[in-house]
Amino acid sequence: MCLLGRSRMNALESHLEIDEGLYSRQIYVLGYDAMQRMTGSSVLVSGMKGVGVETAKNIILAGVKSVTVHDQGDAQWSDLSSQFFLSEGDVGQNRAVVSQRHLAELNSYVPVVAYTEELSEKFLSAFQVVVLTNSSLEEQLRISDFCHANNICFILADTKGLPPSCPSGPWFMASSVFLPLQGCPGVVTIACEEKQEHFENGGMVTFSRVEGMTELNNSEPQPVCVLGPYHLEIGDTTTFSPYHRGGTITQVKMPQTHSYEPLSATLTHPKIKIKDKGKLTHYCTLHMAFQALHAFQSKMGRLPRPRNQVTTSRSLVILARAVSLAQDLAGWQAPLDEELVRAFAAVSAGDLSPINAVIGAMAAQEVLKAASGKFTPLDQWFYFDAWECLPEQEHSVPLSEQDCAPRGSRYDGQIAVFGADFQERLGQQKYFVVGAGAIGCELLKNFGMIGLAAGKGGRITVTDMDTIERSNLNRQFLFRPQDVSKQKSEVAAAAVRHMNPYTNVTAHQDCLGPDTEQLYGDNFFLGLDGVATALDNPQARVYVGERCVQYLKPLLDSGTEGTKGHVQVFVPFLTESYGHAMDLAEKTYPLCTLRHFPTAIQHTLQWARDQFEGLFKKSAENVNTFVPREALEKLELVHSSLQEKPLSWGECVAWARRLWEQLFRNDIQQLLYNFPPDHVRHSPSYRKSGSSPSPLFPLPLDTHMAFILAASRLFAQTHRLQVSGDEVAARQVLLVLCLPPFQPCQGLHIPTTDQELKETSDTVGKESTMGHRPLPSLSALLGTGLTPLSLCPSKGDDNSNFHLNFIVAASNLRAENYGIPTADWLQSKRIVGRIVPAIATTTAAVAGLVCLELYKLVWGHKDLGSYRQSFLRLAEPMFIFSFSVSLPHSQFCQKTWTCWDRIEVPGVTGSGEEMTLGDLRDHLQKEHGLALRMLLYREAVLYAAFWSSEKLKEQLANR
Template sequence: KPLCQALEEPKIKANSEELPRSRSLHTAFQALHAFRREQGHLPRPRAPADTERVLQLARSLGTQEDPLDEDIVRAFASVSAGDLCPVAAVVGALAAQEVLKAITRKFLPLNQWLYFDALECLALAGATQLTETDCAPRGSRYDGQIAVFGANFQEQLGRQKYLVVGAGAIGCELLKNFAMMGLAAGPDGELVITDMDTVALSNLHRQFLYRSADISKPKSVVAARAVQRMNRDVRVTAHQNQVGPATETLYGDNFFRHLDGVASALDTLEARAYLESCCFRCRIPLVDSGTEGLLGNVLPMVPALTEPLKPASAPGDGTFPLCTLRYFPCTIQHTLQWARDEFEGLFQLPAKHVNQFMKDPAFLEQLPAGKALEVQDSLRERPRDWRDCVCWARRHWQSRYHNDIAQLLHTFPPEHETSPGVPFWTGDRICPHPLTFNPDNDTHLDYILATAHLFAQVHRVPPCRDRKATQDILRGVVLPPFVPQERLQIPLTQEQEEAQVPMDHRQLTELTQDLLQRRQELMGDEEAQVPLMEPIHFEKDNDIHVDFITAASNLRAENYGIPPANWLMSKRIAGRIMPAIITTTAAVAGLACLEIYKLVWGCQDLSCYRNNNIFLRNCLLLRTQPLPPPTYRVGPSPW
C-alpha cells in the first residue's frame, strides 16, 4: 500500500493481544505529527496542556478499529520529545536487519507496520510523579533521557556501581549504551569490566569497540578506553580475570555486595550459571543476555521478586561417546571432534605432562599408566630438526589412517555378524577402509605439513613450509608393513571404552625407572631448555591449527566415506563458533538496558519487568512478565 493509504488502513504485525495497543500507538504517532504541524515543535516533556492537545488530535482522527487507549496516548505524548539510547538500539537493530533481508534476499521481510514500546518503564513509581520542571532540558548530553525520566533519575544513573562480565559482542554493545546513558558517570559511580580474552582478528567485524591495532591486546582494557572516549565522565575499571571458582578470592561475596547490579555478556552456559549463583547468593540484581545467530534473549533476575534464572540447555555441546569418535564415526561432526581431541592429545597434554614431570618427578604418581606411557614416548621422540618432525608426522599418518583402520577390519571384518543374519557393519556403523599414503595428494601433504609444523613448535624446532622439500623427505621414508594384533579387544560401548586394563606392577616399575633415568639425563644436558616442551592450545584464529583440524578430519572422513568439510566449515564447527550477528547483539543490549532502567529506579513491582526473546528472522519480539520466586511454608509463615 502507498503511505497515505497505509496510514488510514494500517496492516500491523502483532498478535491478537497486542493489536489494540499497536493501533493506539499508530494513532498516537499520527496525532504527534499533527501536533508538530500545528505547533511547530514536539510536546514539551510532562506538559499537561501539550499532552491533552495530542490526545484531542488522536480522538479526532477516528481511524481506530478498536477503542482508543487514552492512557497509552498520554504516556506517549508526555515523553515524545525525549530519546533513549536503548530504544534506539532496539529499533535500529530491527531496521538494520530488514535492510540485510533486502540486500541478501534471505528471510521474509517485514510487511507494513511494526510497533515496539517499553511503556512499562513509565509505570514505575518514581516516573509517574514527574513534573514538567523535573524533565526540562538542562543543556546536557542527557537531555533526551532527562525528558523521559527526569534529572534526579540521571543522577541516580551516575551513582550506579555495575559489573559487566564479558567484553565480546554483547559486552561491546552494553558498554556503548552505558556510556551514552551516563551509567556510573557520577562522582560515586563505578563500572567494572572483566574479560580474560584478548582481541582477535575474527572479533573485528562485530565487536565494534576494537580495531586492527588492538589485536592481541586485552579486551577489557581496550573496551574501557573506548568507553572513556565516548564519555570521559564514566568511571570505568578494566580487569582481565575470569569470574569463576578460581577467582573467588577476588570476586567474593564482599565484592558483589558492593555492587548495585551485574550485566552478564558471557558466551558459555556454565559461566552464566556460576554468575547467576553469585548474584542470587548475594541478593544482587542480574541482567543476563545471550544470542545465537538471529535469536536473542534477555532475562532480569531481581532478588526476592523474580524467580532464579533457570540454567539453559545447549542444543549440542560437541561431545560424543568415545567409542563413536574412535571407531564408528558417521558424520563430519564426529570426525572434527576426533580431530580436536587429536590436537589436544598430540600437542597439548603430552607437553604439559612432560614439563610437570621434569619439574617434579612425583607428578608421575598422579598420572594413569597410559598417560605415563605418553610421557615416555614424548621424551623418546624428541626431534632434532625438520626432517625428524616430518618423519614423525608420516609415521603418525600411517598409524591413524592405515594401521588403526586395518586393525579394526581385522577384528571386525566387513562380513562380521553380531549374531546369525545380523551384520555388524550396519546402521550408524560405517565399514571403513584404510588409506594409502601419497605425497602428491594435497590432503595428505597438508596433514603432514600442519602436523610436522605443530610438532616442531612443541619441541622448539624451526619449522619449514616448503612443500617440495617436504615431499622429497616423505619419498625417502620407509615404514614397516602392518602386522595385525590377534585377540585385541575393541570397545563397542561407552562403558567398555571407559574400563581401563591396569598395567601390572612390574611394567609400571620399569616404566617409572626408565622415565626417571631419562629425566636425569636431560637435567644434565646444558642445551635442554626449561620448560622442555611448549604445550599448544587450540586457537580457532590460528591458520596452522585449523589446517591440522581440517586435514585430520577430512582424512578420517575419507576412511569412512563421509563427505568432507571445507576449511571454513571445519573452523566453524571445530572452533565451536556460534553465528554472531551484530543486529542481534545490538537489539539484545538495548533490551537489557531497558531492564537496567527499572533496576536503577529500584522497582519492586513484578509487572514492570520483562523476559525478552527476540527472533530477527521473523522480526518477532516476545516480552513476558517474569514469574515470582517459589514460596515455601515453614510453620505459619511463607518464605
C-alpha cells in the first residue's frame, strides 16, 4: 500500500447533520467534527476485485459524501475467492455494475455510482480521493501525476497472493486529540485515577481551571518533559502567582503537515513503513518484485502461472534484477533476495480474501484520514506478507504446478496459493463462531469466501443471542435496515449462504455458558476442529477459553477498540491458553471517591447512575417487595417512598426541585461544613480532589432545568402517574415553591475511606428506627389496593424514557460542584453504557488477520514460530507482530505438565464394569502415584478424605 501526493488537501467543510443513531460508535473514534468534514469528500475506487470491494465497503459504511466504483473488466471465476458481492451467476458481467447494486445497500446516506469508461482527467477532477486497485503501472503513474498536480489524494492498494502492497497521498492537517488531566505547578503531578494516554517528551499541553497560578490558564500550548508516568516538567514558573488548588492539563496534538512524493519518484526512492526492522531486505525485495511483476504482466498479458518454477520464476527474477540495477543507478541501493522473488512469482496469481481484508481496511482508513483530517497518514509505502501461511516444509510435500492450477472453481484464487487438496481440507472443517456482531460478520464473510465448511462433512455453527439494532448497521455489514430487530445469527448465516451457497452454516441464539452446557457439551465440542470468538465480554471469552482447554480445541480470539485491534491464537500443547493471557481486573472506584471526593467525569457519571438506581429502581423494588409480604427490614425505605407518593405533575416537579436542592446545594454545604476549603487535616481522598466543591445556585440554566424535568418525569413514571410533563407548567411550580434554608447537621460524620464507610454502614444497620414505629401509621400510607410501583432499570445507552437525560444532567451538575469539566450527551452515553468505540476498518483488518491464523491451523502447523499475535493501530498506522507465547510448564511428582495436559482414565475396570469412585481413587494411586485427598467438580465436592467412614463408604460405591 502506498500514499502519494504533494499539495495540501483541504478537507471540505460540510454542515450536514450526522445521524448519531447510526454512526454513534464511529463518532467515538473520529469525533463529530471529523465526521462532518468526511461528509464533504467524494471518493473514487477503481478496481472491483477483492481488495477494491473491501475498500469501497469500508468507506461507504464510514459515511463519506459519495463513492464511485470503477472497473472495465468482467467477473471471472477466480474473483469469487474474495469478491463477496459477486456470485457464480455474475461471471461474465462487469464487476463495477454488479458490485454497485450491493454496495448501495450498505448506507443510504452515501450515493454509490458505477463507472465503466476510461479514467479521464476531467472525470478524475471531481474527486477528493482516488484509490487504485488492480491497475497497471502505466495507469498508476498517469493518475498519480494528475492527482499530485491537482491536490487530489491518491492511494494505491494491490494484493498478489500472500504479499500485498499499499502506498498512500497528499498532505493534510491532523486533527487535535484532547486528554484532560489534573496537575500542579513547576513539576506537574497528575492526580487523575483514570486511564491516561502517554505524554511524550516535547508534547504540547494547555492548562485550565487552575486556581491561584492563573497565568497557566488559557495560555498557548507549551512543551513538557516527561519525568515519569504521573510527573511532567513544564519549565520556569517562579514568576507566576502561588498555586492554590485544582486545574486541568490537556494534551494537545498540534496540527501537522504531511507531504509526499509522486509515484514516479518513490518507485526508485521509496519510504517503506517497516513493521519488522529485521526484514528491511525483505520489504525492499517485495518493492522491486511488484515492479518486476508489472513488467512481466505487461509483456506476457497475464500473471505468472502458479508454482511454475522453470520459465515464470526465472523470468521474474531477471526482471527484478533489472529493476534492482535501475534503482542502484538511481542511488537507492538495496540487496535483492532472489529466493523471495521466486516465492513471490509462485503465488502472485493468487487472490486471498483475508489478505484483501487487511489491505482493503488499511486503504479505507487512509481514505478516511484524507477526508477527515484525523489521525496520522501512512508515510509512504507499506508491505505486508503472510508467508507463514504456506505449509511447513518439514511437514508436507511441496506444492506443484498441477496442485495449484485453475479448475474453473470459485476458489481458484485460493487454490493458486495453497493447492486443491488444502481447499478440500478447508471444506471439511467444523468451526464454532461465538458472536455475530461486527467481528463475527467479517469472520463469517471471510469463512464463506475461503470455503470453510463448504464441503462434505463441514459445518459452521454461529451463536448470538442479540437482535440487530440500528447502530449495528454502521459496521456489521451483513445486516440491512430491514433486518433491525431480527436475530443477528440468523441474518448473518443467511447472508453468508447468499455469498457462498455451498457454506454449511447453522445459526443458534443461545448464550454460551454453564446454563447451556447440555446443548454445547461433549458431543458438540468433541466434533469441532476449532473455535473463533467474536465477543466483547471478557468473562465470556474466558469461559470459551476454558472450554477449549477442556476439549483440546484451538481458539482464535480477536478484539477491537476504535482504531486498535488484536488477534491471538491458542493452540493445544503449543501455546499458552486464553486464561493465562488475560487480565480480567475491572476498573472500580472507591465509594468515598464517588460519594464525596470525585476527580473525573467518570466518577460523577457513576454517581449519577447510582442515584438513578436508588431513586427510580431500588425504591420501587422495596415497595413492590413489601406489598405482597411485610418485609420489616425494608419498612424504612418503603415508608419514605410512600410518603412521597405524588398525585399531580406539580408534586412531581416539587419533589425534583427538593432533590436538586439536597444533592447539589445542601450535601455540598454539609461537606464544606465538615471539611472547610482551607482545612489541612482532611483525608488523602479529599486532597486528591483538587478543587474544593462549591454549592450550585438555582439559576434558570439548561442543565438545571434538564435535571428537574427528567427527575420529575421519572418520578411520575415510577408511581404510574399519567402526566403531561409540560415544561411551562413545571416552571410555574418552581416560581412559587419555597424551600427552607440549609442548616448544617451538627456532629455528622462523613467517612473519608471505604473502611470508615463500611464501619458506619454496619453501625447504622444495627440502629433501624423504623422498626419501632407503630404499623398503623404505615398502614395509613398504604391504604387499600396499593398498586406496585413501576421499575426503571437503568439502560445507559438508551435515549428513551428520560433515563439518560437524568444521568447526564445529574453528572454535569455534580461536575460543576467540583470544578470537573462536563461531558456532552454522546460522551456521557459512551461512559455510562460502557460502549466500545468501533469502526468498520479495524474490524475488517482484525478478521482478516484471524483467517490467516486459521490457514495455519488447517495446515496443522507444529512450529510455534509460525503463529503470530497481532496488534494494530490503524490511526498511526502501526502493526506489531510477535510470536505466540510459548506454553508454560509446571512440575509435579517428577512429571512435567501444562494446562493442556490431563490424566486419561479408562472409565471401566479390568472386568469391564463402570468405575466407581473407589475404583477411580485406586487407579490414581496405582497408575500415577497420587493419593486422593479431595475431588471436585466445579463447586460440588465429590470426595473428601476427612469425611466420616460411613459417608466415605457410601460415596466410594457411587459410579
